Amino acid sequence: MTYKKLMIPSAIAILLTFAACGGDNQPVSSVPSLPSGRWLAGDLHTHTTQSADADVSQTLEKVLSKAFASYGLDWMAVSNHLRVSTRDEKGNTLATSIPMSIGAERYEIPRVQALQAAGTYADKLIFSGFEWDMPTHDHVGIALFDGASVSTKGMKEFEYLFTTRDETMFDATDLATWKAKYGTTRYNKTADDALQAFAWLKTNYPDTSYAVINHPSRNKGSYSIADFRAFNDLAPNIMFAIEGMVGNQMEPDRGGYTAAYTDDNALLRVYGGVDYVVAKLGGPWDALLGEGRRIWNLTDSDTHFKIVGSNSSGYFPGEYAKNYVFNSATGKPLAADLLTGLRSGKMFSVYGDLINALDFNLASTSDRKEMGGELKVGSGDKVTITIRFKSPSKNNYEKPVDSGTAANVKPVVDHVDLIVGDVGAKAAAGTAAYSVATNSSTKVLKRFTSADWKVDADGYYSISYETTATKNQYFRLRGTNLGTDVAGLTAAGEPLADQRTSTTDNTQRFNDINDRNYGSLWFYSNPVFVTLR
Structure with a gap:
């Protein structure tokens, strides 16, 4: 199945919406129209067979086919673990293990280039990043570019400096160059070493790299709110996003969040498939936004395999989770376009x-x-706040799961929450505020249902809401197909912690997981800030 690229609504429609709301006596035409462009769907966190924990059948070409031919993505990062690679892109076992950066350079990147040169996925943006095991923390998705191309030189240098890879696995000439620059020092053990990596990215790829915090609450003690602040303070142009809407949604523990189901582990859960950091109203993400930090939410598939034998893991890229990033350029999207869109929020x-x-x-x-x-x-x-959204005629829900038989279900938004929070001073390192992970001012300002929206001529559901600016604030959205009080799923509109799907029979469990996921759908927007002059 393919998806049509969606153009943003016309300036005329937006201006009419504003006019209908009133405003003051100044002419409506003084309000700038929305820029032209398109929404491009993609995934920053995917694995192929070159990651040891992905199934051997998860070949590069299979993942690309699923992402682009089956599920209509426009761009994708291949982000294998920055560990030892034991297979090539086809799943063949290598005679000698190699660093993943070399695996990407030797197998992954040339194969993508060959496919695109032959006309396959030629209009798509496909690039190689990696998932780094950050010292004392957890996983970070990283990519770095030299111009329009992935910097394999930078990938190899990063792997040498910031992992425990045996130095004899690297090229002798590269090794000599690195030792001339850094001596024998490597940064792969402590929290300070982790900060060195952000500093290295800022020094070497200040405008052509990103570092996204993946599945932040999956493992206890991985990150604190102070860590997020420190990363962002050090490299705000690079650490600007958190994977709040996590992958691995086909696991029995939704998102792969396997901590014991006890009250003291409430912060280690997903809520409607969304990490606590983002899902908690007034929680860590709101605390960061409440300082005016430009830290955005993302979603990814984290694909390793879907169903193999008695195990299930995650959906394929674009099958269940999508990021829509705005692109004002025409033609094939470039890495610079994507980075600009991601940073913009x-x-x-x-x-x-x-x-x-x-x-x-x-x-x-x-x-x-x-x-x-x-x-x-x-x-x-x-x-005046304008909210306009569309839903497709059907999604990728299959019944039975992985059968190729479409359930032909149209996703329907039950309600959209307009969330507001106050913006104050940025917390300073070394102060108590640096460890505060809540924003008590955050609330649902207004909950909109079908009674509140109308259908515009272009098929968008349209809502307009007027408020008065009295202080510095941010506004964001979340929406769901669920009602406000659905047993085990929502209470007073807030998502409840997802519980383990523990059906004994494998086939039935896979279907129960899939039904669970498609029965609990959410979207989250990034915020718009309002600042008093």
Whole structure:
């Protein structure tokens, strides 16, 4: 199945929405129209057979086919573990194990280049990143570029400096170069070593790299809110996103979050498949946004395999989780376009294709800002909030799972929450505020249902809401197919912790997991900030 690229709604439609809401006497035409462009869907966190914990059948070409031919993605990062590689891109066992950076250079990147040169996926952005085991923490998704190309030189240097890989596995000439630069020092043991990696990225790839925190709460003690602040303080242009909507959704413990189901492990759960860091209203993400930090939410598949024997892990790229990033360029997306879009925050993330287009913007009488943007207004000014979204005619729900038989279910949004929180001063390192993981001002400002939205001529569901600016704040959205009080799933509109699916029969368990996931769909937007002049 393929998906049509979705253009943003027209400026005319947006201006009419604003006019209908009133505003003051200044002409509506003074409000800037929305920029032209398109939403591009993709995945930053995928694995192939070159990762030892992926199934041997998870070949590069299989993953690419699923991502682009089956599920219509526009871009994808192949992000194998930055560990020892024992297989090539086809799953063949290597005679001698090699560092993953060399595996990407030798097998993965040339095969992608050959496919695209032959016309296969030629219009797609495909690049090699890696998933790094950060010392004393957990996994971080990283990619670094030299111009339009992945920097294999940088990948190898990073693997040497920031992992425990045996140095004899690297090329002797490279090794001599690195030792001339760094001596014998390597940074692969302590929390300070982890910070050195962010500093290295900032020094060497300040505008052409990213470092995304993956599945932040999966393992106890992996990260604290102070860690997120420290990473962002050190390299705000690089550490600008958290994978809040995690992959591995086909595991019995949704997202692979296997901590014991006890009250003291509430912070180690997923809620509607979403990590506590993002899912908790007024929790860690809101604490970061409440300092005005530009740290965005993402989703990924974290694909290793779907169903193999008696085990299940995750969906394929684009099958269940999608990031939509806005791209103003035309033609084939480039790495620079994607990085610009990711950094801008103009993106939203979704499970099960609950929506496939979203316009969320805030307007004064003279300006308009979208996700990731900052609207500057005077105290007492009126702000008009516009929310417009679409859902596809059906999603990828199969019944039975992995059968190729479409369930032909149209995803339907039950409600959309407009969430607001106050923005104050940025916490300083060494102060008590640096460890505060809550934002008590965060609340659901308004819950919208089908009674509140109308269908526009272009098929978008449209909502308009007016508020008055009295302080610095941010506004964000979340939406779901669930009602506000669904036993075991939601309470007063808040998602409840997902429970383990423990059906004994393998086939039935796989179907129960799939039903669980498609019965609990969510989308999250990134915020728009409002700042008083």
